Amino acid sequence: MQTGHILFFFMFPIVLEGCCGRNQKKVSAGLTGLQQDVTHQHYRAVEGESFMMPCIKSGDGYIKVLWSRTGNVGPSFSCGRVLFVAEAKHTGKYKCLTSGGERFLHLEVVEKSRMGCFQPEQSDIELYIGTSGEIPCPAHNCTNNSDVAWYTGNISVSELSRETCVENGHFHLCEVKGKVDEDVYFCDRKVIERGVTWTFRRAVNVKVLPNKTTPKPPDIIYPDANRTEKVELDQYHRLTCDVCFQYEKNISAKVQWYLNHGGNTKQRTLLDMESPLHTQPILQEYCIRQSHIIKTVTSQHLNHTYTCFASNTAGNVSVTIKLEERVKWPSRVGYPIAFLLLAAGMAIILHMKSLELQIMYRSHFHFGNHGEKPFDVLLSHVWSATSAEMETGWTLSSPSGPETDKEACQQCMDLTNTELGEANRRPRVMLLHQVLEEQWGYRLCLLDRDIVPGGAYANDVVCAIQRSQMLICLLSADYLCNSNALFVLESGIQALLQKSTPKLLLIWTCRDSATLIQEAPLPSLVQRALKVLPSLNWATGKPTRASCDFWRSLKKAMPNHRVKLESIL
Numbered sequence: 001m002q003t004g005h006i007l008f009f010f011m012f013p014i015v016l017e018g019c020c021g022r023n024q025k026k027v028s029a030g031l032t033g034l035q036q037d038v039t040h041q042h043y044r045a046v047e048g049e050s051f052m053m054p055c056i057k058s059g060d061g062y063i064k065v066l067w068s069r070t071g072n073v074g075p076s077f078s079c080g081r082v083l084f085v086a087e088a089k090h091t092g093k094y095k096c097l098t099s100g101g102e103r104f105l106h107l108e109v110v111e112k113s114r115m116g117c118f119q120p121e122q123s124d125i126e127l128y129i130g131t132s133g134e135i136p137c138p139a140h141n142c143t144n145n146s147d148v149a150w151y152t153g154n155i156s157v158s159e160l161s162r163e164t165c166v167e168n169g170h171f172h173l174c175e176v177k178g179k180v181d182e183d184v185y186f187c188d189r190k191v192i193e194r195g196v197t198w199t200f201r202r203a204v205n206v207k208v209l210p211n212k213t214t215p216k217p218p219d220i221i222y223p224d225a226n227r228t229e230k231v232e233l234d235q236y237h238r239l240t241c242d243v244c245f246q247y248e249k250n251i252s253a254k255v256q257w258y259l260n261h262g263g264n265t266k267q268r269t270l271l272d273m274e275s276p277l278h279t280q281p282i283l284q285e286y287c288i289r290q291s292h293i294i295k296t297v298t299s300q301h302l303n304h305t306y307t308c309f310a311s312n313t314a315g316n317v318s319v320t321i322k323l324e325e326r327v328k329w330p331s332r333v334g335y336p337i338a339f340l341l342l343a344a345g346m347a348i349i350l351h352m353k354s355l356e357l358q359i360m361y362r363s364h365f366h367f368g369n370h371g372e373k374p375f376d377v378l379l380s381h382v383w384s385a386t387s388a389e390m391e392t393g394w395t396l397s398s399p400s401g402p403e404t405d406k407e408a409c410q411q412c413m414d415l416t417n418t419e420l421g422e423a424n425r426r427p428r429v430m431l432l433h434q435v436l437e438e439q440w441g442y443r444l445c446l447l448d449r450d451i452v453p454g455g456a457y458a459n460d461v462v463c464a465i466q467r468s469q470m471l472i473c474l475l476s477a478d479y480l481c482n483s484n485a486l487f488v489l490e491s492g493i494q495a496l497l498q499k500s501t502p503k504l505l506l507i508w509t510c511r512d513s514a515t516l517i518q519e520a521p522l523p524s525l526v527q528r529a530l531k532v533l534p535s536l537n538w539a540t541g542k543p544t545r546a547s548c549d550f551w552r553s554l555k556k557a558m559p560n561h562r563v564k565l566e567s568i569l
């Protein structure tokens with residue numbers, strides 16, 4: 001008996017690697033074969049986990065349907081497309097119409113606290129490129145896993161043209177290829193209760209990390225070394241330090257503020273700090289903002305220096321700054337009143353226009369190289385269903401990047417010609433993003449793609465701006481009415497004003513931009529900036545000449561260096 005076991009393990013050492021090494025046996029798509037009522041489906045989801053409404057299986061394919069709540073209360077969900085976080089309020093009965101009649105879906109969202117075996121860490125899995133990846137179905141230790149069906153988004157894993165297998169409820173990706181494997185995976189279990197077959201759907205967020213990351217010391221983004229911050233005596237002042245770190249599984253990042261007595265860095269005291277703000281990781285990097293507040297600035301504060309110290313396992317860096325009193329204009333009594341009035345008048349005019357002047361100066365003449373950044377372009381846009389449908393179709397014809405203006409123009413003629421055919425309806429934002437990324441080789445940051453959802457939106461945006469060379473806003477009426485999008489634009493303008501400069505470029509996709517600026521309810525800063533920021537028009541309608549000019553101007557406005565995406569992955 002014993003020898004039998006030993007022999008078994010000796011002959012099949014692959015057991016250690018899971019099912020991947022064995023003869024591939026295609027896993028059937030779970031329990032689809034089980035006899036069940038086709039007009040009524042029952043699904044269970046866990047509160048706080050991602051959920052996606054299933055499509056209706058019909059023969060070899062699926063029928064796309066829209067599930068709407070019976071009684072028309074609450075939102076409707078397209079099957080297989082819309083990912084949402086399950087909440088108690090989603091519990092209910094949904095229906096859709098198919099050629100075979102009405103179908104019903106009963107959704108029950110289960111509270112986390114009601115589940116005996118809830119383990120939060122099981123819903124976030126990290127895999128490494130080039131290795132095999134194992135994704136367990138949450139709560140696998142407390143349930144029967146004999147019939148688990150896995151989906152990535154809306155696709156049953158058995159339909160992937162990949163080497164995969166399922167064993168003991170665990171899903172194995174035999175080789176993790178890269179970011180393409182980053183997704184929400186669902187494991188569906190069947191539970192039979194009082195004659196009703198429920199599909200208990202659990203979500204696992206899979207994150208893909210590069211196989212090996214050589215540890216990198218932190219990078220202090222703000223303040224610059226030897227900076228002098230202006231303060232006012234008897235006022236409150238906040239010392240802020242922004243540091244970016246490489247993502248680590250075991251977080252060792254630390255950011256601290258020290259006071260150096262009399263400017264002597266040997267004699268330093270750790271300052272009390274507010275709890276740090278963290279951003280979500282983007283491309284394996286995340287940033288921390290650490291602040292110390294000086295409640296009332298006294299002249300003593302001006303005699304010391306302040307050091308921001310950042311460290312992780314790879315090393316440490318620090319910058320030291322000092323404080324300086326803000327110079328006030330001396331008030332001289334006795335100047336002629338006329339002069340005072342003139343000065344006041346000029347000051348008012350200058351103040352009114354100084355913002356515009358600053359924006360113009362910085363956006364047109366500030367060509368500093370701000371060091372290597374993980375992204376070339378942060379592309380901000382709003383995509384609404386109506387605007388997508390109104391768009392004329394675009395498609396790309398040439399996969400190679402244009403090297404000269406002439407080529408660029410030739411290529412854009414191709415673009416516009418295919419556009420006329422309207423064979424392929426696609427929103428412009430996708431075209432822009434394809435040209436920038438695939439054709440011209442820029443590293444693009446898209447907020448909805450490259451930022452892990454769940455973080456504080458404001459922090460994510462600020463960090464994304466800091467990590468990009470350039471911010472492009474694709475402006476439309478929808479954009480100016482969308483508060484999230486406006487926040488990106490406003491943050492970009494703020495960054496421009498504080499010299500942590502990204503370049504900023506506006507692309508107008510509608511014709512009457514001037515009226516739009518007047519009529520949209522915009523913050524005054526944005527309204528003023530929109531008039532002076534560099535912008536391009538990409539109007540719909542008759543393309544050829546105009547759109548040719550657009551692509552050429554865009555090419556000119558882009559940062560010069562082109563780094564291929566592969567080089568950072």
Ligand SMILES: *[C@@H]1O[C@H](CO)[C@@H](O)[C@H](O)[C@H]1NC(C)=O
Nearest residue numbers: 055062064079080081154155
């Ligand atoms: C799955 O989703 C993709 C993209 O979201 C979509 O193109 C595809 O048609 C969907 N498949 C089904 C079966 O719904």
Ligand SMILES: *[C@@H]1O[C@H](CO)[C@@H](O)[C@H](O)[C@H]1NC(C)=O
Nearest residue numbers: 117118119122139140141142
């Ligand atoms: C589940 O079972 C595996 C071994 O079968 C064990 O390694 C793991 O720690 C268990 N997890 C929990 C949460 O009990």
Ligand SMILES: *[C@@H]1O[C@H](CO)[C@@H](O)[C@H](O)[C@H]1NC(C)=O
Nearest residue numbers: 031143144145146147148190
């Ligand atoms: C698990 O479920 C299968 C069928 O779904 C059943 O045959 C098996 O006995 C169950 N195992 C346990 C331990 O409940």
Ligand SMILES: *[C@@H]1O[C@H](CO)[C@@H](O)[C@H](O)[C@H]1NC(C)=O
Nearest residue numbers: 128129130131210211212213
């Ligand atoms: C990196 O990949 C190699 C095989 O390609 C593997 O042997 C190694 O364990 C991986 N390293 C990490 C840290 O995952």
Ligand SMILES: *[C@@H]1O[C@H](CO)[C@@H](O)[C@H](O)[C@H]1NC(C)=O
Nearest residue numbers: 223224225226227319320321
């Ligand atoms: C900051 O000042 C110190 C000493 O005054 C000097 O050694 C150092 O080079 C300066 N750093 C920068 C970046 O200017």
Ligand SMILES: *[C@@H]1O[C@H](CO)[C@@H](O)[C@H](O)[C@H]1NC(C)=O
Nearest residue numbers: 215247248249250251252313
């Ligand atoms: C992370 O921490 C765990 C436990 O604290 C330790 O076992 C593991 O070796 C650490 N990993 C790294 C890469 O430092």
Ligand SMILES: *[C@@H]1O[C@H](CO)[C@@H](O)[C@H](O)[C@H]1NC(C)=O
Nearest residue numbers: 262298299300301302303304
């Ligand atoms: C600041 O330092 C100067 C000498 O460097 C000293 O004369 C002055 O008294 C100090 N001021 C305070 C408020 O400590």
Ligand SMILES: *[C@@H]1O[C@H](CO)[C@@H](O)[C@H](O)[C@H]1NC(C)=O
Nearest residue numbers: 309310311312314315316317
């Ligand atoms: C910071 O790094 C240097 C080497 O770069 C090391 O000598 C020093 O001890 C480190 N300081 C701290 C506080 O870790």
